[in-house]
Structures are given as structure tokens and as C-alpha cells.
Amino acid sequence: MPELPEVETVVRFIRPKIVGKTIQNIIPQNNYDKVLATHTSQQFNELVAGKSIIDVGRRGKYIVINLNNGFLLIHLRMTGRLLLNLTEDDKPKHLTAIIHFSDKSSLYFKDYRKFGRLYYYESLNYINKKLGVEPLSKNFTKDWLFKNLQNSKRQLKLLLLDQGFIAGLGNIYVDEALWFAKLHPQQIGSSVSRKKSNALHGAVQRLLQTAIDNQGTTIINFYFGEGKSGNFREQLQVFGRHDKNCPRCDSLIEKIRVAQRGTHICPRCQHI
Numbered sequence: 188m189p190e191l192p193e194v195e196t197v198v199r200f201i202r203p204k205i206v207g208k209t210i211q212n213i214i215p216q217n218n219y220d221k222v223l224a225t226h227t228s229q230q231f232n233e234l235v236a237g238k239s240i241i242d243v244g245r246r247g248k249y250i251v252i253n254l255n256n257g258f259l260l261i262h263l264r265m266t267g268r269l270l271l272n273l274t275e276d277d278k279p280k281h282l283t284a285i286i287h288f289s290d291k292s293s294l295y296f297k298d299y300r301k302f303g304r305l306y307y308y309e310s311l312n313y314i315n316k317k318l319g320v321e322p323l324s325k326n327f328t329k330d331w332l333f334k335n336l337q338n339s340k341r342q343l344k345l346l347l348l349d350q351g352f353i354a355g356l357g358n359i360y361v362d363e364a365l366w367f368a369k370l371h372p373q374q375i376g377s378s379v380s381r382k383k384s385n386a387l388h389g390a391v392q393r394l395l396q397t398a399i400d401n402q403g404t405t406i407i408n409f410y411f412g413e414g415k416s417g418n419f420r421e422q423l424q425v426f427g428r429h430d431k432n433c434p435r436c437d438s439l440i441e442k443i444r445v446a447q448r449g450t451h452i453c454p455r456c457q458h459i
């Protein structure tokens with residue numbers, strides 16, 4: 188699933204290409220009307236038709252398209268992709284929606300697994316209430332993290348995956364950040380020392396920024412633009428590297444289950 192760096196990469200790719208365009212309509216494909224999550228197809232179109240795109244940004248894992256009145260949000264979920272052009276490889280049956288612009292160009296939403304959704308909101312209040320702190324914003328400070336870890340009785344993996352706590356992290360970057368901070372994913376938040384909390388804070392910010400600089404991580408499903416993949420995979424230290432050696436201590440990396448999620452740890456570097 189695309190996480191913060193992958194969504195940010197998509198945002199940076201489409202922003203210069205669609206800002207200034209006016210939406211003509213948004214048509215669900217293959218009778219998949221539920222791709223429009225907040226309204227019926229007719230209502231949705233009444234709300235977006237004729238509106239211009241002022242900016243494109245990101246909140247957590249949502250792509251936020253700022254219209255001259257209201258917001259069109261897109262969540263890619265597992266396999267959603269936004270394309271400006273279709274190629275022969277893009278099967279029509281995998282399209283879930285097409286955004287038509289008044290200049291006759293289009294933005295195609297291709298989604299093999301069909302979990303991706305489009306939303307329309309008058310304001311961002313609803314989404315801001317649902318989502319936690321942005322980890323690359325000034326609100327995500329060392330003090331904030333330590334204080335909020337202190338108040339939590341949850342396991343770190345669960346806590347960090349919770350979009351209502353920190354927005355945008357997923358399985359890849361949580362495993363990587365915990366490895367960097369030498370924290371076990373099943374350790375309870377309130378038991379984390381100030382020193383390790385600071386290490387986790389630094390790891391989260393450094394990882395996300397470096398991953399964005401490398402246009403995200405492509406394991407299987409993440410592509411942006413016309414089939415471009417992210418380059419951060421080569422820099423992963425533990426994720427997807429079970430039975431390989433820990434880059435820090437040479438022990439074998441293990442894959443365990445935490446909260447139903449495959450979780451990669453170095454048993455020597457990360458213990459409770």
C-alpha cells in the first residue's frame with residue numbers, strides 16, 4: 188500500500204499537470220459507482236462540475252485536490268494509480284473512474300484491487316479530525332512524541348500504524364523506523380525512554396524525507412506517472428529482508444506477526 192512518501196510522490200507528479208484545469212465531470216467506470224465514497228454519482232458531479240483545481244497537496248495518505256470551492260480527496264489504498272494517459276497495458280476493466288477536464292484531457296484512476304476511493308468535502312475539518320499529526324510538519328516535535336508515547340498503553344507497531352496518531356505511516360516505514368530506533372514493535376508506548384523516543388522521532392522524519400527524495404518505495408504495486416517506480420527499496424534495512432543479515436549487527440532478520448501484520452525485526456537490535 189502506498190504510504191506517505193509514495194502518496195507525496197504522486198502529488199508532486201500530478202500537481203504541475205492538473206493545477207489550473209477545470210473539472211467537467213467524474214465518471215465511475217465498470218459500473219463501480221462506489222468508487223465515489225461520499226455521494227451518489229449524480230450528487231458528486233453536481234458538486235465538482237465546473238470547479239477549478241487551485242492546488243494539489245497531501246494529508247496523511249490522502250491526495251487533497253483543492254478546488255475553488257471544496258475539496259476532492261483521493262485515497263489510493265492498495266493498488267490505486269493516477270494516470271494522465273492510458274497505454275495498451277492499461278486494461279479498461281481495471282479503471283474505476285475517469286476525471287474529465289474542460290480542456291478535453293483526463294485523469295484516469297486505475298485500481299486493480301478496487302479499494303481506492305474519491306471523496307468530496309466542503310472543508311477539511313472531517314479529515315483533520317480523523318487524522319493525527321503530520322510527521323513532517325512542525326507540530327511533530329520530539330516533545331510531542333515522547334508525551335504521547337508516555338500516555339499510550341498500546342504496542343508501538345499498532346500505535347504507529349494508527350492514522351489517528353501519526354498520519355501517513357504504514358507497514359514499511361514503521362518497521363524501518365523501529366529498527367533505526369532499536370525498539371521492539373511489541374514494546375508498550377509508555378515504557379519507551381526519552382532517548383529512544385528521540386531516536387524514533389529522528390528516524391521517522393529522516394526516513395520519510397529520504398524516501399520522498401527517492402520517489403518512494405516500489406515493492407510490487409507502487410508506480411506513478413507512466414510506469415515510473417520508486418527507488419527507496421534498495422535503502423530498506425529490515426522490511427522484506429527476513430533471513431538476510433541485519434546491516435548493523437549481522438544477526439538474521441526475522442519476520443514475526445504483530446497485530447495481524449507481517450513485521451520485520453532484528454532480534455538482537457530490537458528487544459523489549
Ligand SMILES: [Zn+2]
Nearest residue numbers: 433436453456
Ligand atoms: Zn541487528
